[in-house]
Amino acid sequence: MNRINTKLNDSKKLLSIYFTAGYPNINDTTTIIKQLEANGVDMIEIGLPFSDPLADGPTIQASSTQALQNGMTTKLLFEQLKDIRKTVSIPLLIMGYFNPMFQYGFEAFCKKCHDIGIDGLIIPDLPLDVYQEHYEHIFKTYDLKNIFLITPQTSDERIKQIDKASSSFIYMVSSASVTGTQSGFGDTQTDYFERIAKLNLNNPQIVGFGISNSQTFKAATKHAKGAIIGSAFIKHLNSNGTNNINLFTKSILD
Amino acid sequence: MNYNIDNKGYYGEFGGAFIPEMLYPNVEELRLNYLKFMEEDSFKDEFKQLLKDYVGRPSPLYFAKRLSKKHNTKVYLKREDLNHTGAHKVNNTIGQILVAKKLGKKRIIAETGAGQHGVATATVCALMGIKCVVYMGEIDIARQAPNVARMKMLGAEVKPALSGSKTLKDATNEAIRDWINNPLDTHYIIGSAIGPHPYPDMVTRFQSVISEEIKWQLKAKEGREDPDYVVACIGGGSNAAGTYYHYLNNKNVGIIAVEAAGLGVNSGKSAATSALGKVGIIHGCKTQLMQTADGQITEPYSISAGLDYPGVGPLHSHLYKTGRGEFYSATDKQAMQAGLELSKLEGIIPAIESAHALAIFEHKQFKPNDIVVISLSGRGDKDLQNYIDYFKL
Numbered sequence: 004m005n006r007i008n009t010k011l012n013d014s015k016k017l018l019s020i021y022f023t024a025g026y027p028n029i030n031d032t033t034t035i036i037k038q039l040e041a042n043g044v045d046m047i048e049i050g051l052p053f054s055d056p057l058a059d060g061p062t063i064q065a066s067s068t069q070a071l072q073n074g075m076t077t078k079l080l081f082e083q084l085k086d087i088r089k090t091v092s093i094p095l096l097i098m099g100y101f102n103p104m105f106q107y108g109f110e111a112f113c114k115k116c117h118d119i120g121i122d123g124l125i126i127p128d129l130p131l132d133v134y135q136e137h138y139e140h141i142f143k144t145y146d147l148k149n150i151f152l153i154t155p156q157t158s159d160e161r162i163k164q165i166d167k168a169s170s171s172f173i174y175m176v177s178s179a180s181v182t183g184t185q186s187g188f189g190d191t192q193t194d195y196f197e198r199i200a201k202l203n204l205n206n207p208q209i210v211g212f213g214i215s216n217s218q219t220f221k222a223a224t225k226h227a228k229g230a231i232i233g234s235a236f237i238k239h240l241n242s243n244g245t246n247n248i249n250l251f252t253k254s255i256l257d
Numbered sequence: 258m259n260y261n262i263d264n265k266g267y268y269g270e271f272g273g274a275f276i277p278e279m280l281y282p283n284v285e286e287l288r289l290n291y292l293k294f295m296e297e298d299s300f301k302d303e304f305k306q307l308l309k310d311y312v313g314r315p316s317p318l319y320f321a322k323r324l325s326k327k328h329n330t331k332v333y334l335k336r337e338d339l340n341h342t343g344a345h346k347v348n349n350t351i352g353q354i355l356v357a358k359k360l361g362k363k364r365i366i367a368e369t370g371a372g373q374h375g376v377a378t379a380t381v382c383a384l385m386g387i388k389c390v391v392y393m394g395e396i397d398i399a400r401q402a403p404n405v406a407r408m409k410m411l412g413a414e415v416k417p418a419l420s421g422s423k424t425l426k427d428a429t430n431e432a433i434r435d436w437i438n439n440p441l442d443t444h445y446i447i448g449s450a451i452g453p454h455p456y457p458d459m460v461t462r463f464q465s466v467i468s469e470e471i472k473w474q475l476k477a478k479e480g481r482e483d484p485d486y487v488v489a490c491i492g493g494g495s496n497a498a499g500t501y502y503h504y505l506n507n508k509n510v511g512i513i514a515v516e517a518a519g520l521g522v523n524s525g526k527s528a529a530t531s532a533l534g535k536v537g538i539i540h541g542c543k544t545q546l547m548q549t550a551d552g553q554i555t556e557p558y559s560i561s562a563g564l565d566y567p568g569v570g571p572l573h574s575h576l577y578k579t580g581r582g583e584f585y586s587a588t589d590k591q592a593m594q595a596g597l598e599l600s601k602l603e604g605i606i607p608a609i610e611s612a613h614a615l616a617i618f619e620h621k622q623f624k625p626n627d628i629v630v631i632s633l634s635g636r637g638d639k640d641l642q643n644y645i646d647y648f649k650l
Contacts, residue, residue: 053552053553054421054553054554054555055421055426055427055430055539055540055554056430057277057430057433057434057437057540058277058279058434058437060434061420064420064421065420068420068421071553076551077551077552078551100538101275101538102537102538102539102548102552102554103551103552103553104552105537105538105552106535106537106548106550106551106552107551107552127277127278128275128276128277128538128541129275130274130275130276130278130281133273133275151278152277152278152279153278154278154279154440156279156281156282156440156441157278157281157282158282161281176278176279179279179437179438179439179440179441180279180437180438181279181434181437181438
């Protein structure tokens, strides 16, 4: 079974962490992954940096710009990750925009992910219809899970279509926003989380956008299987480098 | 071959809507409604009336006698420079503000490079009393101060794009992010024939008034609707799309595009997208774009801020790929000289964007009896400082 699905069968609420590959320093990638696993993180999204990340807010944008200036490329990321499965066993996903993967050659990209031991992809600008028409078979060939996003504006009907096209989890964007812009959850989010919970979807949901501390982590996972933290962790890396990752995860999980 | 958009939103292999799910409801709402709105009689009437009374259309089709003599062919200029706000951009913003009103939107956002589309958007927002926010790269704000002042006078808020290279591409990213953050009350008026479907088609249709007029104007002057060639400059490609539209499937009419070569196509300082680009995804559509081998979008260069975009509309990628369009690129120098030539021969100071189209004579010799219609997409007032600096006037 794909590592993501095995992990989703755990009874606990899952903590997933996003970081941008090549940030803050070009060679931090594997250090960060190992530290996160050692400190109780359940799943990791490795960000493939892009020049024009239009679904991301200022924090992740700035980290992508820095990573590219540091010299991160798709090839280099694969090189850094080539032995990662010798030491790391939690699910690893790559999150990135479509164009760099398209230029690499999408099938070659997926094959490489499979060879390394990547379990899934999150590609915000690869829409459902294009995925189904052109790329679904490639994901299947290389046993990669494609993670779709839903938002408070996504209709129930479309959520059901997305549920049907998914086979691991659904990335539930907490509010109408780019990443890193929300400071907490209000009634609107609670209503939205409850609405989704009532749909009884086949795939569990993991909440992202707006989770930055133990309070928001608990609120997000009240109705969902887990939560993803991105911008808050990037801010931590910005101030601490790869030090004190244990303190960061502890502040979320305690 | 049919060069119009297909029912899935593609021109051949180009186009589509590569958008994050957060934008899906808005783009889908637009896709489901734009043609329906545009076909309503009341919509058509209001659009036409505004183009006539407010924009000042039809824009003249002017036979440029001295320019024709100089280049030994028959040159007509489509005078989009005489439109209100000084360029073709307003054709599209008038159309889209009417669409936004029909969708019940209360707030407009737009991106702008040189400020022409920003001014055209701020203008129609003032006209309709709708709140307007224009994103503009921090660097462009500094170098296009008069247009920033115009937008402010018109009541728009100009927000600097501080990310990336701080120019048009980043202003577009910021506008898209704003739309993600404000999905319910806001309409995004994209200024060129780019972006996710249905934008390229919607913008093209609003701009198609240009070729619609050329047809009957040329008929009155020459007894025929079809010129031998239509010529336009291309950045994102909205004036070109409008100039070509009614001739796309008419093989009697040659389609010519002039891109900005900057300091030279191979100088590393260029915006000649079809020559330098590869297929990829930019701002929600699949098209030719300038990028690194690794798929990072690169920063183009042209003396003309309006052509300084790393992509090109999907229609134009299709025209290029199929060979339906002849593509050339003019350097800064060729464009500036062509702008000066038009000023001296015809008493018309063109926008530097449009001067690229006029530089076609550096690249192609037409026959004496050819009728060549060139889109004079904008006037040169906004570029005066550039002309002053370049020619040390």
